[in-house]
Amino acid sequence: MSFHVGCRRRQVADATQGVALPLTLLYPTSAPVSPHRFGPYPLELAMDAPVTGTNLPLVLFSHGNGSTPLTHRGLAKHLARSGFVVALVEHVGNTRGDNRLAGTAANLQNRPRHVSLALDAAFADPDLGAAIAPGRAGLIGESLGGYTVLAAAGGKPWCGPQESPDGKPQPIAVTADPRVHALVLFSPATPWYLPEGSLANVTVPILMRTGDRDDITPAWHGDLVHRDIDRTRIDHRIVANAGHFSFQTPFPDEMVRPDFPPSQDPPGFDRAGYQTVLLADVERFLRKNICCDGDDGSASF
Template sequence: MVDAGGERSAGFRDIYVDDHVQGARMLVRLLYPTRESAAPHAFGPFMADVAIDAAIDGDALRLVVVSHGTGGTPWTHRDLALHLARGGFVVALVQHPGNHRGDDSLANSAINLQNRPRHVRLAIDAAFADEIVGAQLVEGVAMIGHSLGGYTALAIAGGIPSSFPNESPSGVGGALEVEHDDRVCALVLLAPATVWFMAEGALQDVHGVPILMRTGDKDSHADASQARVVERGLPDATLLDHVVVPGAGHYSFLSAYPEDMKSGAIPPSQDPAGFDRAAYLPLLFDEITAFLHELDQEVGVAEEQPAEQISRLERELRDAPDAAWRYFPLLGAFCAREFENDPRRLQHILAALRLDPRDGLVRTPLAHVDPHRSPEAFNAIEREWLELRAAYPRDAEIARGLALFVANQSISRAVAILEDALTLAPDDHGLWVDLGRHCADDPPKQLAAFREALRVGSTQPNLMVWIGRAAYKAGELDEVQRIGETLRARVADAEAVEDPRIDWTATGIHSWRRLRRVIEGAPDRSRIVHLVSDHANDKHWSHTFLGLVAEASGDLDAASTHLRESARVIGEPRLASYGPSLALATALCKAEQWPAVADFLRACSDIWDDEPLDAWIGDVEAKRVPDSWTDEG
């Protein structure tokens, strides 16, 4: 029976895999997305709503292998597996022979440490060969491991473990040969047991693998030292996203136990006093899901080549020629260098312009051409804009579109078009904003335009910053001070918002990615994104502006403090893409405040991944102002 509501359920099937090395048969449970209706089924003492042997829904699906802890059961991860399957992943729950709840005969042995990674490799092989799910899987496997399952994940991803003397019949420990699998391209480590990787270089071959790690600060089994093994052992710590969960214990990452099984005699059913496992797990599941989706964007299915993408998008456009939104991805595809002068690009730009000249797309670089490299195309599009401007002289959006287009040829022409339009629409804030942006070489005029945009009600999120920058260039330090204080007040207002998902002291781009994972799917996701993003920008620019005023007044200590604080922000997209302001850093270089500027640049490397940073740090440490810096920042 197909689920008429359209929601995905979790399909389920058992497969058995022979491990000829161990001489054992391994049970692997596959869960996957399906449109068929699920029903409750008992798996030992645990219940799960699944559709047995149902048809799979979707293609190009990611395989996620889950490895349980020592003496455990894969069903302690049932809620995570169900969540992922309903969300479009194929999950393989591995039951490790000789180290699960029903047969724990190999616990605490070196042979078990060698068996476990091989079990995972065999499970991956079996999933790809499975008649239901195999054909729908993409290359690249994610691995989730709890406790000894975390060891298993690190081992198969390239880790070289060493056993202890008590784990071998000979009483001699040492490096173990384990199977590695290059198909494993991402790890989720939950309270991982890592003591077998303490040898120098044990994790050096776990490279290029993003890792999400969650540990509990009240874990009495895998304490903080085991997390440090991962943090210190990886060749690239920037690929590690580690959060210590306040109040969590070793088993707080497992599905909650039925009420009649919650007992001190069953340690996995227990949490430290005050920790709410039921409240935490949905947040964890959302983090893991977002992490895996991010993996699909970074290392997932091979990207479509531009020519293939253009052909597909043109076919889709022919099926719906009046769908203006289809031009956005199509014109984006034509931005590939080999297609930017393709004659089809001109025809699509003209078609989009004729379909809706007020659409924001036609005011972006996607619909612009270089007048010097493609003069004929430029002239053809300009003629279309001029005809529209003549037909609709009072239409501010068309005036803005024409001005933005001709600015590629002549800034003065663009300014004249905007000023002419403002005589007919003096309260149009978009015209004032665009006029200000085109007057960068005339700071007083730029400042006046931005002030007028604010007066008539512009909600442009960067407008206050633009006013502050224009005021600084125009020499109006009182206005710079006022803008800095205004932004500082907005920072305080934001920090007054109490939300357990937001850490107002967080810094760096990894903190931003972590937040996005935490709020993935939340109904207020957009509000949180804007709140935290604006807070970061306001904090950076408030310190920048107040520091510029302090430097101008001779208070170099205060200016240096502001500079350092301006980089202590979360790495949200605007700062990560465009980088921080260098205006205050430039001013303090000229004032020979080299240590403060070096500290600032090093902090910037956590929010802005840009090649010149290392060279700039070298210049500043040598007491030189980097050549590319300007007072405008």
């Protein structure tokens, strides 16, 4: 069953950081769509349309360093069309337009809290909350977003001396969110979990995709996930010829250029073609692990 994509935009207060986090919610709707632009990205959406369905599974995206969740807009729209509510949160201080906190312990502490605040807002949303299956969510994280969702699922990270205010490694104070029931990791950045056992408390199922030509988060980043977590809970594939950004949605033609690395792949890698495989894998994994309505684990429409 396929739907149109509804969209509502929110602001979520983070009292600790003293900012409002932009949050975009995508969801299934039967209302007609029209063209909209979110920055450089054209999207067909039904703005503020009524939601279709009940007991819908919730998925949240955590974007990479200095990025935006819209780099995975193709996957987000696919999930919404397939009956998921999708939360796209912007990590203020570490986005494409505002990256002043990059490389700081504060950023590492803020990001997992942003995830929980965005989940709070989605579950309590006056227009969508009643349609969302209560008490559970899946998280998708790319690169530094992988660090973020692992922390939200129970990881215990440490910052390095270059990030610490006093120049000494120290634990990062994060709080696990019990609503996290599954993780999807794309090219995860994990050096904050170097101490043995840092990920031992992460017990949820994980789908992980890494590229064999990733020179930003090479193989040892994924190896840290395997070190501490039961391998039977991890669906990991190393994608041949894929680079660090190869799991993102293909960019509009005018953005594809050599001086914009996220738009580039190793020679011969077909990003657009691989999206079909990736979207199907992620949807299947999330349906198995976070859908919860009835005997078949599906939402109701």
